[in-house]
Amino acid sequence: MPPFATVSVLVPAAGQGTRLGRGPKAFVRVGGRTLLEWVLAAFAWADEVRVALPPGVPPPPAAANVRFVPGGAERQESVARLLEGAGGDVVLVHDAARPFVVPAVVDRLLAAVAGSGAAVPVVPLPDTLIEPEEGRYGPALDRSRYALVQTPQAFFREVLAEAHQLARAEGRTATDEAQLVRALGYPVELVPGDRRMFKVTFPEDLALAEALARVWEERPE
Ligand SMILES: Nc1ccn([C@@H]2O[C@H](COP(=O)(O)OP(=O)(O)OP(=O)(O)O)[C@@H](O)[C@H]2O)c(=O)n1
Numbered sequence: 172m173p174p175f176a177t178v179s180v181l182v183p184a185a186g187q188g189t190r191l192g193r194g195p196k197a198f199v200r201v202g203g204r205t206l207l208e209w210v211l212a213a214f215a216w217a218d219e220v221r222v223a224l225p226p227g228v229p230p231p232p233a234a235a236n237v238r239f240v241p242g243g244a245e246r247q248e249s250v251a252r253l254l255e256g257a258g259g260d261v262v263l264v265h266d267a268a269r270p271f272v273v274p275a276v277v278d279r280l281l282a283a284v285a286g287s288g289a290a291v292p293v294v295p296l297p298d299t300l301i302e303p304e305e306g307r308y309g310p311a312l313d314r315s316r317y318a319l320v321q322t323p324q325a326f327f328r329e330v331l332a333e334a335h336q337l338a339r340a341e342g343r344t345a346t347d348e349a350q351l352v353r354a355l356g357y358p359v360e361l362v363p364g365d366r367r368m369f370k371v372t373f374p375e376d377l378a379l380a381e382a383l384a385r386v387w388e389e390r391p392e
């Protein structure tokens with residue numbers, strides 16, 4: 172990892188995983204580990220890892236660089252709480268719902284954020300993209316104009332803190348941090364992501380995660 176900065180990792184892990192229907196998502200197990208354990212192992216190198224848990228859930232055992240805070244009702248609020256008291260020149264915000272962190276993507280993000288102050292990974296859309304019309308096939312969009320956004324997302328900590336403060340003051344919400352930083356007028360650089368960093372969202376994603384977990388220890392690249 173680059174010597175230029177201290178790096179904190181903020182992990183929103185307070186979601187209820189309602190679409191999986193198995194209790195708080197961070198504690199769902201794949202490959203013998205919880206999703207949160209996969210993420211903590213991936214960021215063992217970080218100066219500090221801060222995790223937002225569902226309120227009332229006891230913190231699990233974790234390494235000395237890990238701190239737990241009570242999460243909020245929405246993801247954005249969980250990240251805001253993680254930012255309070257966070258250190259680090261650079262912060263990476265990473266969903267607990269994405270257990271597989273590809274080191275080469277983290278390297279790309281840290282290289283990019285050093286120059287730009289904000290960088291996120293994206294992957295192309297593999298399928299035809301349409302706007303359905305009342306359950307029927309609607310107009311197809313030019314998928315080459317779109318990208319899917321992943322985490323980790325990397326920011327200078329002070330930029331992200333300002334973006335969160337402004338969003339709160341203006342009552343704005345967003346589904347990720349990059350939107351809040353962009354709203355400051357700050358350019359957010361894109362780097363190539365990796366489809367293995369998918370978000371475990373639907374029940375069938377668990378089978379994919381189990382399959383990937385079987386090879387991940389031997390070949391994380
Ligand atoms: N109040 C919340 C809601 C979500 N998250 C986190 O934000 C990430 C993305 O959320 P998502 O994948 O939607 O998780 P859930 O909200 O748990 O899932 P669902 O939407 O199916 O309930 C997850 O790591 C989740 O733990 C959070 O920290 N605090």
Ligand SMILES: C[C@](O)(CO)[C@H](O)COP(=O)(O)O
Pocket residue numbers: 246266320321322346347348370
């Ligand atoms: C942050 C995120 O994972 C980027 O794709 C996504 O926006 C989280 O969305 P969710 O609705 O909270 O799952």
